[in-house]
Amino acid sequence: MTEPKTPEAAAPLGPARKHGRDGKSNATIYDIAKLAGVNPSTVSRALSKPGRVSAKTQKLIEDAAAELNYQVNPFARALPTGRTNTFGLIVADITNPTFFEIIRGAETTATLRDYTLVLAESAESAVTELTAARRMMATVDGLILASPRMDDDDIRALATDKPVVVINREVDGVPCVVPDVNKGISEAVRSLAANGHKKVAFVAGPPQSWMSARRWEGVQSACEWSRLEAVRLESGKPTLDGGRQVARDVRDSGATAVLTYNDLLAIGLMQELQAAGVVVPDQISIVGFDDIFGADFTTPPLTTVRSPLEECGSGATTLLLDLLHGDGEPAAILRVETELVLRGSSGRLLPGR
Numbered sequence: 001m002t003e004p005k006t007p008e009a010a011a012p013l014g015p016a017r018k019h020g021r022d023g024k025s026n027a028t029i030y031d032i033a034k035l036a037g038v039n040p041s042t043v044s045r046a047l048s049k050p051g052r053v054s055a056k057t058q059k060l061i062e063d064a065a066a067e068l069n070y071q072v073n074p075f076a077r078a079l080p081t082g083r084t085n086t087f088g089l090i091v092a093d094i095t096n097p098t099f100f101e102i103i104r105g106a107e108t109t110a111t112l113r114d115y116t117l118v119l120a121e122s123a124e125s126a127v128t129e130l131t132a133a134r135r136m137m138a139t140v141d142g143l144i145l146a147s148p149r150m151d152d153d154d155i156r157a158l159a160t161d162k163p164v165v166v167i168n169r170e171v172d173g174v175p176c177v178v179p180d181v182n183k184g185i186s187e188a189v190r191s192l193a194a195n196g197h198k199k200v201a202f203v204a205g206p207p208q209s210w211m212s213a214r215r216w217e218g219v220q221s222a223c224e225w226s227r228l229e230a231v232r233l234e235s236g237k238p239t240l241d242g243g244r245q246v247a248r249d250v251r252d253s254g255a256t257a258v259l260t261y262n263d264l265l266a267i268g269l270m271q272e273l274q275a276a277g278v279v280v281p282d283q284i285s286i287v288g289f290d291d292i293f294g295a296d297f298t299t300p301p302l303t304t305v306r307s308p309l310e311e312c313g314s315g316a317t318t319l320l321l322d323l324l325h326g327d328g329e330p331a332a333i334l335r336v337e338t339e340l341v342l343r344g345s346s347g348r349l350l351p352g353r
Contacts, residue, residue, distance in 0.1 A: 036064040088133070089119050090120045090145050098292055101310040104310055105311060105315075106313035109317040118136060129145075141162065143320075177333075184305035188346075193228055195349060199229040199230075240271070242264070242265055243268020245268075256284055264288075270286050283350070288345075304340075
C-alpha cells in the first residue's frame with residue numbers, strides 16, 4: 001500500500017530540467033523539488049530562509065541541491081528581496097600590494113556573512129572610478145571605496161543611492177575607516193632624530209590622494225616637535241618607477257632621511273640610490289609606509305610605518321553589512337592605529353655625512 005504524501009511532498013509544479021553531476025546543467029528549484037519529493041515552494045523556503053521547514057525536509061533538500069550542483073542565482077534572489085548578497089569594492093590600483101590585504105580582509109568578512117565581493121579598480125582616475133561605481137551600483141547591495149580619487153560630493157551622491165563605506169579617507173556623512181597616521185609617523189621621526197638626522201624629506205603621493213596630504217601634515221607636525229627640518233618632494237606616480245624618478249630630487253634636497261607616501265616609492269628610491277653608489281642607511285635612511293608584502297625582502301629590509309590593511313578591509317565590510325541589515329548605527333569614522341616597524345633601511349647617520 002502506498003503511503004499518502006504530506007502537503008510538503010506534493011507533486012512538483014512546473015517542468016523539471018535535465019540535471020547531472022558535471023555542473024554543466026542549470027538546475028532549478030523544480031529539479032530539486034522533484035528529486036527530494038517536495039513542493040518547489042518548500043525548496044524556496046528552505047534555501048532562502050533555513051529554519052522555516054522541518055530539519056528532516058531541510059536535509060532532503062540540501063542533499064538534492066548538492067547532488068544537482070545547484071547554485072543560487074543572486075540576481076534571481078534579488079527580484080523578491082531587492083538584495084543580491086553582493087557588494088562592490090573599488091581600489092585605486094589593483095597592482096599595488098597595498099590593496100592586497102584590504103581585499104583579503106573584505107573577502108574574508110564577506111564570506112563569513114554569506115556575501116560575495118565584486119572587485120574593480122580606478123587606475124588612479126576619478127573619472128574611471130565614478131563610472132565603475134555607478135555601473136556597480138546597479139547590481140550590488142552596497143559599495144566600499146578604498147583610497148577613492150573622486151570628489152566628496154560624488155561619494156555622497158553615491159551614498160544616497162545605496163550604502164557606501166570609504167577606506168583611507170574621511171568624507172562627511174559617509175562611514176569611513178581611516179588609519180591614524182600620527183602614532184606611526186611620530187615614532188618614525190623620533191627614531192630618525194635619535195639617530196642624528198636633522199633634515200627629513202617626504203615624498204608625496206598622488207595630488208588627489210587625501211591620505212597623502214594627511215601623511216605630509218603628520219610629518220610636518222612630528223618634525224616640528226623633534227626640531228627637524230621637513231621638506232616635501234613630489235612624485236610622478238606612487239610606484240617603483242615613481243620612487244626611482246624622485247631619487248635625484250632627494251639627493252639635491254640635502255635630506256639625510258626620507259619618508260615616502262608608500263612602500264613602493266621607498267623601494268624604488270632605495271634601488272635607484274644604491275645603483276648610484278649611495279649606502280643605505282649609512283648615508284641616507286629610508287622609511288616607507290603601509291608594510292606591504294615584500295617590504296622585508298629588500299636589501300636592507302625596509303623600515304616602514306605599518307597600516308593594519310586587513311583590518312581596514314574587514315572593518316569596512318562590517319560597517320557596510322551593518323548598514324545593510326540595520327544592525328544599529330555604524331560609527332561615522334572607525335580609526336585604526338599605525339606603528340613603526342624598524343628594519344635595516346633606517347639607522348644612525350655616520351659622522352661627516
